[in-house]
Structure formats: C-alpha cells, structure tokens
Amino acid sequence: MKLRIIFILLFMQHSIDYWLWTDLIAPESERLLKNVVRVHRQEEADLFYIPIFTTISFFLMEKQQCKALYREALKWVTDQPAWKRSEGRDHILPVHHPWSFKSVRRYMKNAIWLLPDMDSTGNWYKPGQVSLEKDLILPYVPNVHLCDPKCLSESETNRKTLLFFRGRLKRNAGGKIRSKLGAELSGAEGVQIEEGTAGEAGKEAAQDGMRKSIFCLSPAGDTPSSARLFDAIVSGCIPVIVSDELELPFEGILDYRKIALFVSSSDAVQPGWLLTFLRSISPSQIREMRTNLAKYSRHFLYSHPAQPLGPEDLVWRMMAGKLVNIKLHTRRSQRVVKESRSLCTCDCRRANLTSPGGEGI
Numbered sequence: 001m002k003l004r005i006i007f008i009l010l011f012m013q014h015s016i017d018y019w020l021w022t023d024l025i026a027p028e029s030e031r032l033l034k035n036v037v038r039v040h041r042q043e044e045a046d047l048f049y050i051p052i053f054t055t056i057s058f059f060l061m062e063k064q065q066c067k068a069l070y071r072e073a074l075k076w077v078t079d080q081p082a083w084k085r086s087e088g089r090d091h092i093l094p095v096h097h098p099w100s101f102k103s104v105r106r107y108m109k110n111a112i113w114l115l116p117d118m119d120s121t122g123n124w125y126k127p128g129q130v131s132l133e134k135d136l137i138l139p140y141v142p143n144v145h146l147c148d149p150k151c152l153s154e155s156e157t158n159r160k161t162l163l164f165f166r167g168r169l170k171r172n173a174g175g176k177i178r179s180k181l182g183a184e185l186s187g188a189e190g191v192q193i194e195e196g197t198a199g200e201a202g203k204e205a206a207q208d209g210m211r212k213s214i215f216c217l218s219p220a221g222d223t224p225s226s227a228r229l230f231d232a233i234v235s236g237c238i239p240v241i242v243s244d245e246l247e248l249p250f251e252g253i254l255d256y257r258k259i260a261l262f263v264s265s266s267d268a269v270q271p272g273w274l275l276t277f278l279r280s281i282s283p284s285q286i287r288e289m290r291t292n293l294a295k296y297s298r299h300f301l302y303s304h305p306a307q308p309l310g311p312e313d314l315v316w317r318m319m320a321g322k323l324v325n326i327k328l329h330t331r332r333s334q335r336v337v338k339e340s341r342s343l344c345t346c347d348c349r350r351a352n353l354t355s356p357g358g359e360g361i
Helices: 002-013 016-025 054-060 063-079 081-086 149-158 173-185 199-211 228-235 273-279 283-300 311-335
Strands: 091-094 112-115 161-167 191-195 213-219 238-242
Touching (some): 016 091, 016 311, 054 063, 063 081, 081 091, 081 311, 149 199, 149 283, 161 173, 161 199, 173 191, 173 213, 173 273, 191 199, 199 228, 213 228, 238 283, 283 311
Parallel strands (some): 091 112, 161 191, 161 213, 213 238
C-alpha cells in the first residue's frame, strides 16, 4: 500500500501531461482558454502536442514493456508527415519526470520538451538535448491544498515558525545540499526541519507545517527543482530557494523575486548565515511578499476546466512566444542546399545566477 501511495504522489507531481491533454480534448463549449484551438488537420496546426503519459507508463509497466511502448510511440510520431516536415521542431513532448521517455528521447531532441528543470550534470539530460531557447519549464502539481484568502487570514497570527522544511534530507547529485542544510539548521531556534514521510499523514504534516511558518526552505532535490517550491507558494509560505542552477516556470511572464528569496548554496551552509539573513527581512517586506503569494498561487493550480492565468494558460502563452523561432529554424532547414554551411544551432546556456527577472502579471 505504501508503494502505491508513493506512485500516486509521483503521478500527481508530474501529471502535467494529463492536465494539458484534458484541456485540449475538452469540447470548445466547455473550455475557458481561447488562446489555443485544437484542429483536426495537420496542415492547419502551428504546433503538435504528443499525447503520451510518459510518467505513468514508466512507473506502472515492466521495464521492457515500457521501452517497447516508447519505441512504438516514437515510430508512429516520426513517421507522420508533420514530423518529417519540421524534423519535430514544432512538436511538444511532455517529459516532466526526468526518467520518463529516457530510452528514446535522444531521437526526439528537436521537439519542445516540457521539463521540471534543466539539470546540467548529465545525469538526466545529455548535452545538446535541452535548452531554454527550445524547451519549456513547467511547475510541479502541488501536493498540498491551496491556502485560500480565508485560510491566509486565519493563519496570519499562527505563523510562529521562522523556517520550515519537511522532506527527504538525503538526495543524490545536486540534492546533497539538503543534508548539509539539515546539519546546519537542525535544532536552531525558530526552525523546524523534519524527514518527510509518504502518504496522507505525511502530506497533512507538511501542509500544517507550511501554514504555520513564515519561510519555507526549498533546496534542490536530485535535480535543481523541487515540488516543495510550489507547495510553499500555494500555502502562503515564502520560499527560500537554495538551488544554484534552478530554472523556473514561466519566468518570461512571472517575476519570482516578488514571492521568493534566492540564496546561494555557499552562503546557505555558512554557520548562522541563513537565519541571520531571514531575521533581517522586515515585517513590511514579509507582508508584501505574502500578499504577492496570494496573487501568484493561481499560476500554479492545474484544474479542469483550465482557468485563465492558470498553468495551462501560461503554457500556451509561452508556446506562442516560441513560434517565430520555430518557424525560422524549420523554414531555414527546408531551403538549405547540401553545399550550405551547417545549420545554426545557437543555444542560450548562460549560467543561472539565482537572480531571476521578468515582468509580472
């Protein structure tokens, strides 16, 4: 039973393929989003969404069965005239869990991948497979319930904990920062650091702790991202992000500096530094950030029907911004002759300096 609960949580966190597909296949009369329309002829489409639930198949099927399914999906998609026409540049592939579709995705590296982050260690994505120019970062589905305006008002006086974290303290790769932070912060006044547990009890404990805290620690997991960031946002708890290479969802639209604090790993593990920094944040700044959290939470709540300014809506808005570049590369690839120089493959690979910008809605 415990394993099934863990699987359900994994599906929920990475179920973006379900929510996007649910929006696309809904009758137009029931859809609230009008900035994307489903068409039935390949010639009429600007983009092609590949409706495969990559995470569910990875966790529920035997390894060889899963690989066979992936190969079958790969063959069907790449045999289509639409794929051949653009070499996949205008196709959208949901691979939100870093293990999903891994055995065949090298053959689909031209497609737009929907990702949780862009880990650069090589453990999850190989060089040349992902880039900010081509792909799109999507938020995890929150594991906790929304703290609505009534909840936020009632929890205001109950937020006595300065900094809260509940989750696995031992992670691989970039997540090793968790154990260092745990060792540094454990037992400190105003701090609650707990090893996480699966199931409804664990979920309730995390939700309760976030709603009683001013700041919520959001360190890197096995990859730079963590579902705890989005749990904190919908709980009205100001995220303290310790993940030096994190790329954030919809950052061309949202300004995360209004709702979160960004701390470098080297500073965070210095004895006493993090708590001194958090205690220096003024009450007025805390109130302002918490007000912004209440406004921003709608951007991370998947729903049916999909809501304006919800994550599904922001996905389609970000996709629309990629269309010109997609058409540029597609048309250029279609007209070059064999004597031409190699096609331009410029990628934006500037290091993330943990100081995101952008215009807020």
